[in-house]
Amino acid sequence: MAKSLIDQQALVDLFSTASAQQTEQLRKAVTQATLTALQSREMTLKNVRNVLQSVAKAAGAGVAQSGMGQTDATQLLDTAVSGMDQALLQAVEAHRVAMQRLIQQGADVQGKPLKKALDELERMEDGFLEAIEKAGQSASDQVAAQWGAVLERLQAGGSQSGQQASQIVEQVTSQLRGMQDAFRETRAASVKATQALMDSYATLVSGVLMGMSDALDQRGGAAAAEPVPVSPMPVPPARKRPTAGG
Numbered sequence: 001m002a003k004s005l006i007d008q009q010a011l012v013d014l015f016s017t018a019s020a021q022q023t024e025q026l027r028k029a030v031t032q033a034t035l036t037a038l039q040s041r042e043m044t045l046k047n048v049r050n051v052l053q054s055v056a057k058a059a060g061a062g063v064a065q066s067g068m069g070q071t072d073a074t075q076l077l078d079t080a081v082s083g084m085d086q087a088l089l090q091a092v093e094a095h096r097v098a099m100q101r102l103i104q105q106g107a108d109v110q111g112k113p114l115k116k117a118l119d120e121l122e123r124m125e126d127g128f129l130e131a132i133e134k135a136g137q138s139a140s141d142q143v144a145a146q147w148g149a150v151l152e153r154l155q156a157g158g159s160q161s162g163q164q165a166s167q168i169v170e171q172v173t174s175q176l177r178g179m180q181d182a183f184r185e186t187r188a189a190s191v192k193a194t195q196a197l198m199d200s201y202a203t204l205v206s207g208v209l210m211g212m213s214d215a216l217d218q219r220g221g222a223a224a225a226e227p228v229p230v231s232p233m234p235v236p237p238a239r240k241r242p243t244a245g246g
Contacts (some may be wrong), residue, residue: 001155006037006051008058015062015080023079030055030083038091045120048091049127052084056135056147064143074146081132081150081159088128088161095121096168103175114176122169127160129155 011033018026037051059080063073099117132154136147 006033006054006058008054008061011055011058012062012065014057016065018062018066018076020075023075026076026079027083027086030059030080031086034084034087035090038087043091043094045123045127048088048124049131052088052128052131052133055084056080056132057138060135060139060143060147063146064140068143070146073143074149077143077146077150078153081154083126085159085161087160089164090122090123091163092121092161092168095165096172099172103179104174114159118169118172121165122226124165125159128159128162 011029014026014029034051034055037054038048041047041051059077063076066073066076068076080181095117099114102117103116129151132151136144139147158242
């Protein structure tokens with residue numbers, strides 16, 4: 001897959017010329033840019049984190065160039081976070097659909113692919129927070145302070161995508177647990193049936209033997225009705241007694 005399809009300069013320009021009244025337009029632009037980048041690579045936690053960090057850096061750079069006051073600038077950064085969160089909601093839903101397909105196709109409920117998918121989904125919000133934190137660390141002092149305020153609110157209230165991810169992890173985990181319980185019950189029933197068969201093994205052998213005897217009796221009866229002629233045994237020649245002179 002392509003490494004990234006983010007047009008960072010376009011985002012920088014958008015944020016540098018935007019006003020505080022254009023939040024909806026900015027949010028949609030960030031959501032689309034984030035989705036496009038996520039779709040261009042494998043949906044691993046590392047890739048998601050890198051995409052979010054790139055988008056956040058571009059937004060921060062644009063805000064730094066805008067010369068806005070602290071309040072308006074922070075509002076624009078909040079808008080960037082909201083846009084990324086909306087994109088992550090769709091990524092979370094994609095995770096849910098993919099896991100359900102794996103389960104429906106008979107994937108091992110205790111296998112590594114499902115466990116890894118659940119683990120990465122559960123940690124997605126942590127990746128989101130880490131991306132925002134790193135974007136703030138690489139920004140100017142003024143923008144870094146604004147990112148800090150945004151990050152603090154995000155940590156306190158959580159993200160929509162993080163809440164959705166937690167719910168999906170809980171639902172899928174419960175589903176897998178139910179499947180494991182059903183498997184164990186089925187296996188226990190199978191073991192019980194096998195044990196019952198083993199307990200009656202001697203009876204089973206007797207029954208098989210009776211069936212074999214019946215078959216032999218039937219064959220014996222047929223042989224009695226149609227006796228097979230027996231050829232007389234050949235008589236060996238009389239042995240000659242040796243003579244006195246011999």
